[in-house]
Amino acid sequence: MTLHLISHALCPYVQRVAISLTEKNVPFNRTTIDLANKPDWFRKISPLGKTPVLRAGDQAIFESSAILEFLEETQPAPLHPQDPVARAQHRGWIEFGSATLTDIAGFYAAPDAHVFAAKVASLTAKFSVLEDHLNGGPYFAGGRFSLVDAVFGPVFRYFDTIERIDDFGFLTGRPRVQAWRRALTERPSIRDAVSEKYPEMLWTFLLNRQSHLSAKMAHAQQGNPAA
Incomplete structure (x- = not known):
């Protein structure tokens, strides 16, 4: 599954996803957009018009909390406690x-x-x-x-x-x-x-x-x- 992180240069919520991916040693692509001038394709995959969005194959996941949980469920090296x-x-x-x-x-x-x-x-x-x-x-x-x-x-x-x-x-x-x-x-x-x-x-x-x-x-x- 190819992972592609849609990013904004200053967004702290994007950063937490990038950190998780790096800690898990999961390769990913990253595209940075200007939220003041959102491209049309981004509006279609981000219902709230915010970053981050993670493309997982041909599917899009929005909101950092949902993305972090998805990564915990699908990728190695869990960062949550087991208990x-x-x-x-x-x-x-x-x-x-x-x-x-x-x-x-x-x-x-x-x-x-x-x-x-x-x-x-x-x-x-x-x-x-x-x-x-x-x-x-x-x-x-x-x-x-x-x-x-x-x-x-x-x-x-x-x-x-x-x-x-x-x-x-x-x-x-x-x-x-x-x-x-x-x-x-x-x-x-x-x-x-x-x-x-x-x-x-x-x-x-x-x-x-x-x-x-x-x-x-x-x-x-x-x-x-x-x-």
Whole structure:
């Protein structure tokens, strides 16, 4: 079965699928599209008009959660735990990761200081929950890399760019989360899930949002032209 991942250059949900495929050592093709100018063929296979979409032979699967489960069921090297309870718990934490991404989107799109502060507080609270849950490491469930790690790798990647703007204290005083972030950053499957141009592209995307964060970025650039 030929697998073909339809991608967007900045989409964190695409990244989690690419990470899973790489961890399973499954060959796949990848096509990157512009979601602002969706080709007609993409509209036909993505009912929600979003990436990722995985073509499996002549069939199309949309939504990252469905794709990840399909890969678990059909490809080698499972990333879910074998125990049914642990597996269900991991699925819950994957949803927690998606909620974290929603907060990140609200953070960078916040139109004013009030909404911005609320999103900072919400994100900080989520990392506090993770700090209390993590134990041992280096990965979410200890020494074994899982789909929860594949989900949070793209989450932490945002902060590589956000921290160029300012220290918002998301991970301050959370050593277990910081250690987890370092382990994921060093993982080849996570590192290679985006192109080398990703940091520059994300910076430009955030700067053009005309949000409260965008104003902070413009200020940072004035003080540091290299930013």
